[in-house]
Amino acid sequence: MTRADDTRGARRGAPAIFLDKDGTLIEDVPYNVDPGLVTLSFGAGRALAQLALEGFRLVVVSNQSGIGDGRFEAAALDAVGHRIRELLAPWHASIDAFYYCPHTRSFGCDCRKPAAGLLLRAAAEHRLDLHRSWLIGDILDDVEAGRRAGCRTALLANGNETQWELSPLRTPHLVVRALPLAANCIVAAQRARASSEEACHVHALG
Ligand SMILES: [Mg+2]
Ligand SMILES: [Zn+2]
Numbered sequence: 001m002t003r004a005d006d007t008r009g010a011r012r013g014a015p016a017i018f019l020d021k022d023g024t025l026i027e028d029v030p031y032n033v034d035p036g037l038v039t040l041s042f043g044a045g046r047a048l049a050q051l052a053l054e055g056f057r058l059v060v061v062s063n064q065s066g067i068g069d070g071r072f073e074a075a076a077l078d079a080v081g082h083r084i085r086e087l088l089a090p091w092h093a094s095i096d097a098f099y100y101c102p103h104t105r106s107f108g109c110d111c112r113k114p115a116a117g118l119l120l121r122a123a124a125e126h127r128l129d130l131h132r133s134w135l136i137g138d139i140l141d142d143v144e145a146g147r148r149a150g151c152r153t154a155l156l157a158n159g160n161e162t163q164w165e166l167s168p169l170r171t172p173h174l175v176v177r178a179l180p181l182a183a184n185c186i187v188a189a190q191r192a193r194a195s196s197e198e199a200c201h202v203h204a205l206g
Contacts, residue, residue: 013127014057015190017048018119018146020137021062023160024179026084031066033076035083045091047179052093054187057128060098061118061135061145067102074102097122114144119151132193134186136179140170152189154182
């Protein structure tokens with residue numbers, strides 16, 4: 001099998017958008033598990049609908065250390081996820097899966113962002129193509145998790161990152177003010193990549 005066949009073949013998984021939850025998909029209310037307090041961030045419905053239409057799976061990846069330090073039970077997050085799905089329903093955008101790290105920082109797991117464990121698990125369980133996937137988050141720990149998983153990354157510059165400890169792994173590919181602009185840029189980048197892969201395939205056949 002040639003390289004071109006490999007990249008175009010049906011064996012390849014789907015691209016995904018990995019979404020941080022608090023401060024990215026929804027407004028940040030620290031340690032909240034009350035569905036009544038969940039509100040989508042600006043433009044989230046429209047942005048996710050656009051990305052889903054383009055063929056991206058939508059996967060939430062979220063640190064929830066409130067479980068590990070006993071603030072709430074893991075099951076309490078089910079109601080939050082259900083509310084998010086309700087709020088997105090009018091936009092015909094649906095979240096394919098929610099992945100949570102329940103651990104505190106001191107626990108030392110491999111799933112708490114900036115580690116990549118949540119993304120790697122989601123990719124294995126949902127057959128996702130990490131190299132065609134993006135992570136969108138509001139802090140550099142999100143960006144680092146995305147880069148560690150081999151994804152491209154978009155940082156929402158909404159003021160939630162305050163430390164700015166930069167390194168190559170913590171440098172976003174894209175910085176945007178809101179989700180709709182992230183969606184526009186990601187769709188444009190995806191189409192550009194697809195057309196260049198098409199050109200490479202033609203070249204390989206020649
Ligand atoms: Mg966040
Ligand atoms: Zn963890």
